[in-house]
Amino acid sequence: MSSFEMIQAAAQRLQGHARVTPMLTSPFLDEIAGRRVLVKAECLQHTGSFKFRGGWAAVSALSEAEKARGVLAFSSGNHAQGVAAAAKAHGVTAVILMPNDAPSLKIENTRALGAEVVLYDRAGGEDRDAIGHSLAKERGLTLIKPYDEPQVIAGQGSVGLEIAEQAAQEGVSKADLLVCCGGGGLTSGIALAVEQVAPGLRVRPAEPERFDDVTRSLASGQIERNAEVSGSICDAILTPSPGEITFPTLKRLCGPGIVITEEEALRAMALAFLRLKIVLEPGGAVSLAAALFHGDQVEGDAVIAVATGGNVDAALFQRAISSYA
Known part of the structure; x- marks a missing residue:
């Protein structure tokens, strides 16, 4: 299990x-949401996502x-690139298992970072x-899982430490903190971090429709699967x-999930570009979509x-x- 001490060590x-x-921030987004909106831009992280943090934390x-034997990761692209970049910096061989329907940009970028890419048929089962x-x-490789790995969670938790400090600088000590959520590595890592350093921030997962397993799991109290x-x-x-x-961390620390539509994700991408001058992928925009278009479910x-x-x-x-622009 990850801990606050592991997050601090990973951050170091x-x-x-x-x-x-x-x-x-943007006053235009505030107007849409009906409240202040603070956007933590992890899209500007190395390799284009927060996953670099977990990859570096695990490889280091x-x-x-x-390290001499090499590492293996499986990912649709962001964890792949994060692990590939960290492995390259440490002189470690990386093999990345990716679905063949992953965006071509992510497959190409992973190969460009020096990793061997092995494709599999996700849609075919x-x-x-x-x-x-x-x-x-x-091959004797060490598997670095995309979210169910303590060191990866610890690395992602460093986002929470930064959010706590930056939110305090903005005068925000109590707010819902919305996180794009898949398996829960980032969400649980942030939750563990802010529990200690910013307890007034309530972490909540944001997910796309039809893939809202975390939202449903939090509601039922047990792990639910997507169809x-x-x-x-x-x-x-x-x-x-x-x-x-x-999941145990999510269940203990997180508020209810928020589910958004694909159309809302696309609208959030357009607004992020227009108002914040950043580029988001759909999966990276669902938290902003939840903040902008589901204000009735947000407190504060x-x-x-x-x-x-x-x-x-x-x-x-x-x-x-x-x-939508």
């Missing part, structure tokens, strides 16, 4: 390597023997866990269910949204801009 290892990303914690464990055993594993433009946060490690005079990633194919970004 990340110093000088990860960017301290800005907290952005490996023993020398583990191939089991990435089975393939990944087989590859790890066959589908693909088929949404929010590819970065499509997971079968909350993690076995992350301010809301914080973590814009988690900006690795979007040009055609999809153009669709968002042309339709």
Whole structure:
């Protein structure tokens, strides 16, 4: 299990390597939301998403023997790039298992970072866990899971430490803190961090419709699974269910989830570009969409949204801009 002490240690290892990303605001977004909106721009992190933090935290914690054997990760793209970049910086071989329907930009970027990419058929029902464990055993690789991994969670928790400090600088000590959520690594890491340093911030997951497993799990009190594993433009946060490690933390610390539509994600992407001058991918925009379009479910005079990633194919970004800008 991850802990606040692990988050602090990961943050120390990340110093000088990860960017301290800005907290952005816009009066135009405030007007839409009906309250102050603070946007933590993790889309400006190395490799275009918060996943660099978890990748660096996990790779930097490996023993020398583990580094010599290499690492394996599976991801639709953002965790892949984060681990690939961290492995390259540490001189570690990286093999990345990616679904063949992942955005081409993410596959190309992962290869460009020096990783070996192995594709599998997610839509056809191939089991990435089975393939990944087989590859790890066959090649002696250390598996770095995308969210159900304590060191990864600790690295993502460093976002929470920064949010607490930046929110305080903005005079915000009590607010809903919305996080784009897949398996719950970032959400649980942030929740563990702010529990200690900013207890007035209530972490809440934001998810796309049809892939709202965390929202449903929080409502029922037990892990729920999605009926589908693909088929949404929010590819970065499509997971079968909350993690076995992350869910207990989510259940203990998080408020109710908020579910948004794909159209709302595209609108949020357009507004982020127009008003904040940042590029978001759909899965990285769902928290902002929740803040802007589901204000009736948000409490307080301010809301914080973590814009988690900006690795979007040009055609999809153009669709968002042309339709909603």
